[in-house]
Amino acid sequence: MPLQLHRLEALPQVDLDFFKEQLDLKNEAEVKAHIARIASKAYEIYSYRCIELFTFAQIKTGLYDRMGPSSAYQRALKLCSQRENALFLEFGTFFGTTLRKAVMDGVPVSRVIGSDLHSDFWELGHELFGTTPITFPAAFIAGDAFDSAFISARGPVTTNDADMQKVPDLQSLTSLIPLQGRISAIHASSVFHLFNEEKQVDLARAIASLLSSQSGSLIFGVQLGQEVAGVREFVRRPTDQTMRFIHSPESWKKLWDGNVFPAGSVQVEAKLVPINLKDTGVDGSILVWSCTVL
Numbered sequence: 001m002p003l004q005l006h007r008l009e010a011l012p013q014v015d016l017d018f019f020k021e022q023l024d025l026k027n028e029a030e031v032k033a034h035i036a037r038i039a040s041k042a043y044e045i046y047s048y049r050c051i052e053l054f055t056f057a058q059i060k061t062g063l064y065d066r067m068g069p070s071s072a073y074q075r076a077l078k079l080c081s082q083r084e085n086a087l088f089l090e091f092g093t094f095f096g097t098t099l100r101k102a103v104m105d106g107v108p109v110s111r112v113i114g115s116d117l118h119s120d121f122w123e124l125g126h127e128l129f130g131t132t133p134i135t136f137p138a139a140f141i142a143g144d145a146f147d148s149a150f151i152s153a154r155g156p157v158t159t160n161d162a163d164m165q166k167v168p169d170l171q172s173l174t175s176l177i178p179l180q181g182r183i184s185a186i187h188a189s190s191v192f193h194l195f196n197e198e199k200q201v202d203l204a205r206a207i208a209s210l211l212s213s214q215s216g217s218l219i220f221g222v223q224l225g226q227e228v229a230g231v232r233e234f235v236r237r238p239t240d241q242t243m244r245f246i247h248s249p250e251s252w253k254k255l256w257d258g259n260v261f262p263a264g265s266v267q268v269e270a271k272l273v274p275i276n277l278k279d280t281g282v283d284g285s286i287l288v289w290s291c292t293v294l
């Protein structure tokens with residue numbers, strides 16, 4: 001399926017403004033042409049639906065802010081400004097968009113980390129935002145979340161207080177293992193719904209192992225959701241239809257509170273926000289969620 005350029009034309013003004021500011025460009029047509037050029041390069045690496053539909057260009061933090069002033073994103077920002085040496089990880093970071101927004105919103109670039117299976121997406125992110133590893137020196141660590149040589153633990157890891165006193169040399173890391181129990185805020189958007197039910201649990205446990213066990217640490221994200229959890233058809237393109245397990249707010253809460261983390265040790269919020277992409281074969285709702293250590 002070709003890129004749905006009409007979706008780029010309909011990109012919300014708030015997102016367009018973010019790109020204009022990042023790129024220091026005023027001409028909106030020029031900004032859109034630039035986004036389309038990078039999207040077609042990214043589509044060659046892997047033909048994700050979010051590239052076809054340009055949903056990757058929608059800044060997810062707006063969705064969290066719809067949850068109110070103490071939204072997960074705002075809490076993550078506060079934690080990173082108040083907790084000494086707090087680290088912010090974006091898992092499945094793609095172009096690193098949310099990290100760039102977090103840095104724009106005050107998180108020190110020396111304390112943000114992007115991680116993804118494909119380093120090519122991260123490199124394209126520099127092209128998308130007109131930066132270099134020198135002008136945007138966030139750490140990037142490539143790897144597969146399901147590979148135990150990349151994340152070895154499954155489930156919560158108790159934070160070592162001595163480790164929290166210092167920021168590790170993030171640029172030298174080749175796996176996330178040294179960061180187990182060390183990250184204060186973890187963001188994962190449009191990642192979980194890529195996998196079947198079992199793998200989603202495994203992924204949740206792997207990501208949970210990276211989280212600091214200090215109170216207030218949080219994992220948050222968005223993905224496709226529905227009222228009743230279950231397998232449903234997920235149309236990627238006419239020739240490639242797959243079945244996906246899509247969570248409901250209830251099933252998602254149960255997964256984190258009592259399965260990934262011991263029951264009662266975390267507070268999980270999960271809410272459905274309707275989306276309208278009916279002309280594209282994806283319709284339904286987005287699950288906006290957070291899991292916070294009590």
Ligand SMILES: C[S@@+](CC[C@H](N)C(=O)[O-])C[C@H]1O[C@@H](n2cnc3c(N)ncnc32)[C@H](O)[C@@H]1O
Nearest residue numbers: 048050056092094116117118143144145189190
């Ligand atoms: C659909 S994209 C979403 C990107 C971005 N977070 C967003 O919201 O626009 C999914 C991302 O997860 C990454 N990913 C997929 N499988 C992964 C794995 N096993 N380990 C790490 N990252 C993975 C992909 O490379 C891709 O960047």
